C-alpha cells in the first residue's frame with residue numbers, strides 16, 4: 581500500500597518552511613485577511629481510507645472549486661442540453677476575462693471561467709425550487725456532512741465588488757444566454773462561491789468524480805459518461821490559463837479557487853483536497869499546486 585500519510589506529512593512540513601507562499605486574493609475584500617500560513621491536505625482513497633495533515637479540518641472559502649459541484653448538479657438536471665449554452669474548450673485566458681465572450685456571441689468557452697459558471701448558475705436558478713437551499717443540500721449530501729454552510733459575509737463582500745461578474749452577466753443577457761435576471765443569478769453565484777468547506781469535506785464531495793458518479797455511501801449522482809466529461813473539463817479548463825501547466829506538472833484533473841483550495845483526483849484511486857491561501861499570478865494556489873506535483877511525482881501515479 582502507498583504510504584499516503586507519510587507523503588502528505590512531508591509535503592506539509594516542507595510547505596510550512598517555504599517562505600515564498602504566493603499572494604492572498606484581495607479583490608474580494610473579505611478574503612484578504614486569511615492567514616497565509618494555513619496549509620492543509622486531505623486524501624481519501626478508493627477504499628474510503630482517510631489521510632489528513634495540517635489545517636485540513638479548518639473551513640475556507642471554496643470559491644471556483646464550487647463550479648464543479650454546480651456543473652455536476654446542472655448536468656444531472658438538464659443533461660446534454662447544457663452544451664447548447666456553454667462550450668467545452670479551454671480559454672487560455674484568465675477566469676474573469678470578457679473579450680472572448682463578446683467575440684463568440686455570448687457562448688462561454690467552458691463552464692469554469694466565470695461567464696460559464698454564471699450560465700450554469702442560471703440553469704440551477706431555473707430548475708431548483710429554492711436554488712440556494714437546494715444547492716447547499718446537494719453539496720451536503722455529496723460530502724455526507726450537514727454542517728456545510730454559505731459564508732454570508734464573503735457572499736456580500738463579493739456582491740459589493742463583483743463588477744466584472746456583473747459585466748459578464750449583462751453581456752450574457754444581451755446575447756440571450758441568461759434567462760433569469762442578473763441580480764438573482766449573481767446572488768446565487770456569489771453564494772455558491774462563498775461555500776465554506778474544509779479539505780476533508782471537499783475531498784468527500786469530489787469522491788463521485790473518482791468513483792464513476794457514486795458517492796462514498798454508494799448512491800449514484802452522475803452516469804459514467806457524465807463523469808468522464810466533467811473530469812475532461814477539469815483537466816483542460818480547471819486552472820484557466822494555467823491548465824496546461826497543471827496537467828504538465830501534476831497530471832490529474834482538478835479545480836482551483838481563489839480561496840486557495842484545489843481538489844484533484846486520480847480515477848479509481850483517490851481524491852485529494854489541498855488548501856494554501858497564497859496564490860500565484862494566475863490565481864491558483866502556489867503551494868497547493870506544488871504539493872500535488874510532489875504527490876504525483878512521489879507516488880509515480882497520474883492519469884498519464
Ligand code: DON
Pocket residue numbers: 642643644645675676694738745773836837838839863864
Ligand atoms: O467570481 C469570482 O471571481 C470568484 N467568486 C471566484 C473566482 C475563482 O475562484 C477563480 N479561481 N481560481
